[in-house]
Amino acid sequence: MNDMPPIQALNPFMPGAGMRPPELVGREKDLETMDRMVARTKLHMLDRGIIFSGLRGVGKTVLLIALQELASSKDMATARIEAEGNTETDYDALFHEITLAATRLPSSWLRENLAKAIANVNSISLDFFGAGVTVSTDKPEQARTNSFKLELLIESVTKELRKNNSGLYLFIDELQEMSEEPLGTLISIQHRMGQEGLPFYIIGAGLPNLPGTLSKSRSYAERLFEYRRIGQLDDADTAEGFQKPAQSNGRPFSDDALKELVRVSHGYPYFIQAYGKAAWNASDSNPTPLSAVAESEPYARAELDEGLYSSRWQRASTPGRRYLTAMAEIGGDTPSSTSEIGGDTPSSTSEIARRLGKTPGEVSMARDSLIKLGLIYSPEHGKVAFTVPDMGEFILRAAPSDGQAYDGRRSNVD
Ligand SMILES: Nc1ncnc2c1ncn2[C@@H]1O[C@H](COP(=O)(O)OP(=O)(O)OP(=O)(O)O)[C@@H](O)[C@H]1O
Ligand SMILES: [Mg+2]
Structure with a gap:
């Protein structure tokens, strides 16, 4: 008898954050767009960057990975980072990954030229600011050094790539998390590279509030990117x-x-x-x-x-959980009019406060910390919604009754 694998061992499905699906469905248009951008880059024609936004679990990360693989397979220099929200860490990741992107290119001749360009950037920035300044703990000075270095790095690398009909594609996941300083710097670099005809593109992904975050950082961001919503298939x-x-x-x-x-x-x-x-x-x-x-x-x-x-529920503080529960109850009382997964109907922040028996000001800290944790976002002024589809249903059905949850009107909680 041959050893047939149990049927479970052949299970092709892959639930999990960032897990490559067995079949990436419904993303043909996005892959075509990337294909076209790469073809245009080879012809020295410019494009805008792309921003993908959508709720948790809609496939932003796996799409970014697929797009990166496509661009890399066609001789583009590609780097991918996940924004962390800490200025130093975000800058470090950018320097590190952009440098690595150059070393991954197939042409050894181009790799050498890029290595020289990168070495040049490192020495220029040190000479320019002087050793005393680069190690300074003075934040604005340090930030200036970083943004100057990043712009120089991207410009030098992209100039070299352009000569070889290539370009630099920077994929950034969780872009809404990026701290204000590197985010603003990156947007202005994208702007300037475009003005100079250099093929540098940010391909970002994040929560639904990402377009707003970008416009808040630089008002002209709207014109620099093509915005795409990723939703249900x-x-x-x-x-x-x-x-x-x-x-x-x-x-x-x-x-x-x-x-x-x-x-x-x-x-x-x-x-x-x-x-x-x-x-x-x-x-x-x-x-x-x-x-x-x-x-x-x-x-x-x-x-x-x-x-x-x-x-995600575990990550919220006790006041945060109360806030989430109030949102879930409001969602439960407001039947969704669409076929969208429930719990996504935005709740009014004043209604949430009222349910909690507080003023909006008293619960604003809980709201802000939930936004920071990426559990909720504000789709419009005075409203909040879950970033995880059907989170409200989960809270009402299964939120642990550990005494820490909001205990106001919870009737259908296990
Ligand atoms: N186009 C697709 N077709 C089939 N399955 C997909 C597709 N996109 C993503 N998935 C699956 O959905 C799950 C979530 O994907 P992914 O982690 O990329 O989502 P996300 O939008 O990045 O979520 P988060 O906001 O939590 O980071 C994974 O299990 C992945 O395999
Ligand atoms: Mg993701």
């Missing part, structure tokens, strides 16, 4: 996201199972992976039948609770 793409990996692994979903999976996942990429994984594991039959989808639902939910909600 349509039914055809969602079905493909389930069926293609299942089929290529030898066990498709039956038609009615597939229809149900499309319905319960709402086209939300993280849900596709969680429901696909659970349904695959729930049955040995081929094709996977409808009954497997129903049986697997608790496992899919547990996967989502664990991967998407729980850790």
Whole structure:
């Protein structure tokens, strides 16, 4: 007898932050855009950078990775960082990754020229400011040094790349997190490189408030980027996201199972992976039948609770949890009029304060800290919404009753 792997071992689905999906569905347009940008870069034609924004788990990170791979495979210099929100760390990551990007290029001749250009930048900036200044703890001076160095680095590298029909593509994940100083510097560099005809592009991804954050940093940011919202996939793409990996692994979903999976996942990429994984594991039959989808639902939910909600809930402080619970209750009282996953209807900040029996001023600290943690965002003045789809449903259903949660009107909490 040969050792057949258990059916679970062949499970192709990959729920998890930044986990490459077995099939990247619904992103053809974005990949085409990148393909076109690269083709134009080779012809010395310019473009705008691109900003992707969307809720947690819609696939921003895996899209950035796919776009980076595409650009790299076509001889562009690419660097990718995740913004941390600490000025020094963000600058360090930028210097480090841009330098590395140069060393990853296939042409050894170009690599050498870039190495020389980078060495030159390092020596010029030291000479220019003098050793005493570069080690100074005086923040504005240090910031000036960093922004000067970064601009010089990007300019020198990009000039060299342009001569070789290439360009520098800088992919930044969680861009809404970047601290104000490096963010402003990067936007002005993108602006200036464009004016000088140099192919340097920021391809950023972040939460829905990212476009606003960029405009606040530099008013002209609006003109520098093409903005794309990443959201739920349509039914055809969602079905493909389930069926293609299942089929290529030898066990498709039956038609009615597939229809149900499309319905319960709402086209939300993280849900596709969680429901696909659970349904695959729930049955040995081929094709996977409808009954497997129903049986697997608790496992899919547990996967989502664990991967998407729980850790975020844990990160919030006690007042933060009270605030989130009030938001969830308001969402629960306001049935969503669309097919969007629930809990995303924005809540009014004054209504939240009222539910908590406080003034808006008294709860503003909790709100700000939740925004900082990336758990909520402000879609418009005076409103807040969850960054994680269906977070409100999780809170009402499963938020740990650990005595720390808001205990005002929680009737349907376990
Ligand atoms: N286009 C897609 N098709 C199928 N599955 C996808 C797609 N995009 C992402 N996924 C899956 O969705 C999950 C979340 O993806 P990812 O981590 O990229 O989301 P995100 O938007 O970066 O989330 P966060 O805001 O939490 O960082 C992963 O399991 C990934 O495999
Ligand atoms: Mg991400």
